Amino acid sequence: MDYREAGVDVEAGRAFVQRIQSLVHGTHRPGVLGSLGGFSGMFEVPSGYQEPVLVSGTDGVGTKLKLAQGLNLHNTVGIDLVAMCVNDVLTSGAEPLFFLDYLATGKLNEDQLAAVVEGVSLGCKQAGCALLGGETAEMPGFYQPGEYDLAGFCVGIVEKRQIVDGSQVQVGDVAIALPSSGIHSNGYSLIRKILDTTNTGLNECPALLQGETLGDVLLKPTQIYVEPVLATLRSGILVHGMAHITGGGLPENLPRCLSEGQSIQVNLQSWTVPPxxxxxxxxxxxxxxxxxxxxxxxxxxxxxxxxAEAASALACLQKEGIDAWTLGEVIPGNSDVVFSE
Structure with a gap:
């Protein structure tokens, strides 16, 4: 016997690493040391910081992967993977520096997984961070044919005195919302339950979606907010708190950027919920x-x-191509979200 007979093709793995090298190198930024293929990735801490603080975040894509695999469309879920990590790190005011991914599958399919890494590299470019390396694991018998799973993490940097942690938030602060690109990467177990229960296919075009298929809409990658948010911070506008709206929606995530004795009142009339x-x-x-x-x-x-900073923040985000709006305000409360019509 040999490893290939057991289901792991080492030579195919080496060929895959060679194939994705250009994608990885295309994300490099100043600070990257070494090259792909070592046991670890290296990144030099940028100069100019007096008290640099490293900020890290990790996440996956979840069962959205099942839809991508069902449609055989794999070049966007990598963007989701990067987005879920860098947007979390961003809430501290940190600039993402580098990203690493973990890709596991039952049997290596070069075309399929190269498309996944293509999405990861595109997400890193959008976030301005380097794809420093990663791991591809071939695990026969653990995943069904055509299945794979994704996880990743990123590291960012922020000056200690500029950390945004919610301690600066005051009653009366204005909540500014940045629009999502769609579902992002949360709630897909419920979505799949709905599709299965109603026997609805991903190629169907409900009238509400105005010509788009369900597959098109449900696979839209998660928006990466790094550039517009960092531009706002660097413009000198005071930002007291930030929240990435992921699992648990507004009720769970908004309180995470508040101080004790505060809540957020959200005006439900301030935006139109996407179809x-x-x-x-x-x-x-x-x-x-x-x-x-x-x-x-x-x-x-x-x-x-x-x-006093709300109008300037909205104008800055608009300049960055983000149609932001005033969502509500911070009020006295018990770390919850109060919805008003």
Missing amino acids: IFEWLQEMGAIARSEMFNTFNMGVGFVMLVPP
Whole structure:
């Protein structure tokens, strides 16, 4: 016997690493040391910081991968992977420096996994961070044919005195919402349940989606907010708190950027919820509260700023191509979200 007979093709693994080298190198930025293929990745801490603090985050894509694998479309889920990590790190005011991924599959399919890494590299370019390396694991018998899983983590940097941790938030601060690009990467177990229960295919085009297929809408990659948010911070606008709206929606994630004795009042009339959420609620007969506790409902990221800075923050984000809006304000409370019509 040999390893190939057991289901692991070492030579194919080496060939795959060679194939993706150009994708990895295309993300490199100043600070990267060494090259792909070593036992570890190296990154030099940028100069100019007086008290540099490293900020890390890790995440995966979840069962959104099942939809991508079902449609045989693999070049966007890598963007989701990067986005879920860099957006978390961003909430501290940190600039993402580098990213590493972990890709596991039952049998190495070069074309399929190269498309995945293509998405990872594109996400890194959007976030301005280097794809420093990663791991590809071939695990026969653990995954079904055509299946794979993704995980990753990133490291960012911020000056200690400029850390955004919610301790600066004050009652009266304005909550500014940055729109999501769609579902992002949360709630897909419920989505798949709805699709299975209603026997709905991903190639169908519900009238609410105005010509787009469900597959098109559900596989839209997670928005990466690094460039517009860092531009806002670097413009000198005071930002007291930030939240990435992921699993748990607004009710779970907004309180994570508050200080004790504070809540956020959200004006439900301040935005139009994207049609895909309306379709999911109708098809799944989902309670409104459950929708807000599961999905982002069109709000992907939130920044809390003093009232005097709100107009400037909105103008800066607009300049960066983000159609942000005033979502609500910080009020006295018990670390919850109060919805108002």
